[in-house]
Amino acid sequence: MDHLSLCPLVVLLLCLVILALSKIFKTVIQDQKKSTADIPPGSHGFPVVGETLQFMLSVNSGKGFYEFVRSRRIRYGSCFRTSLFGETHVFLSTTESARAVLNNESGMFTKRYIKSIAALVGDRSLLCASQHHHKILRSRFINLFSKKSTALMVRHFDELVVDALSGWEHRGTVVLLTDLLQITFKAMCKMLISLENEEELGSLQRDVGFVCEAMLAFPLNLPWTRFHKGIMARGRVMEVLEKIIRERRNETNSHNNNYREDFLQQLLAVDSDGSASSSDHSTKLTDAEIKDNILTMIIAGQDTTASALTWMVKYLGENQKVLNILIEEQTQLAKQASHKPFLELDDLTEMTYASKMVKESLRMASVVPWFPRLVLQDCEMEGYKINKGWNINIDARSIHLDPNVYSEPHKFNPSRFDVRT
């Protein structure tokens, strides 16, 4: 009796054991299959967390987050993989890979939608939009880089720099990055929304600063986190922009004469013409799109420009020869243009050495150290198998300092751009 009644149980147990065994067996086989295929070298680190801890340690160490990438590239070569925040990341550092991935001719690489970034800059931002939507937004924002806008920008920037420099003479110590952030912030706000009130600029800059900090923070929205601070700051920025848009519409409708030549005005102008030429409905932007993208432009224009300028001043301080040639060129130009109150766009084309110096600074500083993409299909890169769903990162900094691409890469030498143009 006992014997019989136990039988089904034993069978069931046996079945379960076999099922479990076959599962284990299968995963072992799969693992073997995976490891015999040539996936890039690297360490997966601990289960689940991968090398996230090492990455965070590097972020918080004095050397900065790039150290994590640098040390692994030295250990594993120009293509390696790691596991961060539960995902596989591959880093690539050859010009061929960079071209293939960034040009996207194969159509196999896309931008990643990062939820925490979308929460901060807005999911209608150019940074987060889908490819179709991205095209529409881009066609609307291309005006920002028109000749007319650039010419205005040159003037504003010159005005701000001249103003700042005259103040520096009477100050003991100037923290360059802080001052440059302020200059680039003012320049962006003037160009985008004509905001010039010092008090409003101050509080807006503080809030945009919180948003920027939160972009690098762990995306945990609890009252005491940096991420939360960023989300709250985003709310305040949106309110300010909303108010500005509302006032601007009112101004435009009431036809008073203080027509502004900023980017917001261009967006709203098309908006109001919309009824006349409404054939192209899709190009009309909503207020939410305008607000998200103005915040995005402020962030993009301010931070990278200010860091690049800071590095540039450092390199010039260390290279007297370069500085002398630059001063020579600028003095010549100052003589020719002495009748003009401010620099003009045409003056920039005369600064041939200065523009090489800018390129060289951008090469050495690599303000954006790597470019992330998501892999849409299994493929092969640099002889290694790359799986669909992995993240691929083009390590721009390493390419910029590759002796096979640039001779004496650690030497600040603007003349290396003499032949290339």
Ligand SMILES: *[C@@H]1O[C@H](CO)[C@@H](O)[C@H](O)[C@H]1NC(C)=O
């Ligand atoms: C690359 O091409 C694919 C296919 O056309 C597209 O889905 C993807 O969004 C493109 N990536 C980028 C970054 O534009």
Ligand SMILES: *[C@@H]1O[C@H](CO)[C@@H](O)[C@H](O)[C@H]1NC(C)=O
């Ligand atoms: C629009 O502007 C006028 C003055 O130009 C002002 O009286 C009115 O309150 C404004 N309306 C809104 C909604 O801001």
